[in-house]
Amino acid sequence: MSTTPWQHIGVDWDSGAWVAVGYPTDGEPAVEIFETIDELWQEHGDSADRIVVDIPIGLCGSLDDPGDCLKHDETLSRRCDRLARKVIGPRSSSVFPSPCRAAVDAASDDATTYSELSETNRDHTGKGLTQQAASITEGIQQVDALLENTAADETVVEGHPEVCFRAFADEDLQFNKSTVQGMVTRLDVMAASTEYEPGTWRDLARQLDGNPGIGTDDLIDALGLALTARAGPDEFQTLPNADPLPTDAKGRPMRIVYRRSEPFAVEPSTN
Template structure:
């Protein structure tokens, strides 16, 4: 019998960490070297919610979803990185990426953004080649997901602190009682060496999909599409 499932995905040391939640309360967690392999495992899922920028600007102003997310997140607004313009994806160095981004948008690029550029490019190339996946693979921001699951209230603490980890774990357990089991399982996997905040970020994506039961909202409400037709949006659920 086919069961519905929802997948949350985060980047962990250049790999793809995924949590899958089924509607019968079962779950699994896995780590993939490539996004294509992740898709092959989860293409039957209702949604795959990924913490990675998807729709990209060509030039000019920042994406509305990033600006809106920052305004909603209060002290956590700095967790929303600047997203590169599309041309910068082809850069071979941080200096070149800064030069391209600056010429197109007037803004240089942070090293944090440059560090995840290969993963942004990987997902973009995947979605250009496999357009049927665009309805299933959607962009999230974990802090926005926590905001939604916490009565539209941002987190108080940085996620990399013990207080921040506990704060987020409590919200995950409130919506999914087995959350601790999933976190413990992922952190115990030999050879994975994932960070605690990687697993909570993947898990909040999966819980957002599961608890929404198909009722996700987009930020902004009427998102623009980029030059390749990808929506420049983040999805969120507010119970």
């Protein structure tokens, strides 16, 4: 457990645990593993200015009541997801369709199968769920409960690591994050584009000696999100770049944040 309060935090959901990298006001970053997002909030919520999580926050409703989601060819999706795929180009498959609210609610029943979750999502959005999308429903539920019961909605925002790394690089990333080339590329773009110090990831990896199940790519993702959390007012960008932002039925923004001096030149569209 960290004894230093964290100000800027990046959090990656990994197989039922939260990999969190935090930057204090002064000093070097640290990494912790939390069983729940609430545990992270209890430890660092009072000191955090921004927490960027790799979990969808604003969720679509249904085709009958699309709200601010995009309805196209009898399917429903979040604008931020579509824009993220455009931004990251060859890595677009890493942005999978976010589960809708009904599917997330259905997942709270442990007896619900993947097939049933996928069918619920299809009934409401016209599309089934991938296994990856279904696997993050527990994380979505945890973040949703945190935002429901605390003042965290002023602090916790949604990010996507591939969008963040694309923003650092200012060019397409060609390699998957789990490959050696992909990891090296992501470390290089962090070093070139932010206040990241070369070798920081090794120091963080040493802190994970007691958690051998955490992948290096998940640590790098959390680090990229933490650096994104450090964005100043002139660097803090969102997909979509809109005012007001699209929101879901609970009033939560459907956006993906990233760090860049200028917003990406992509237009909110239905294509």
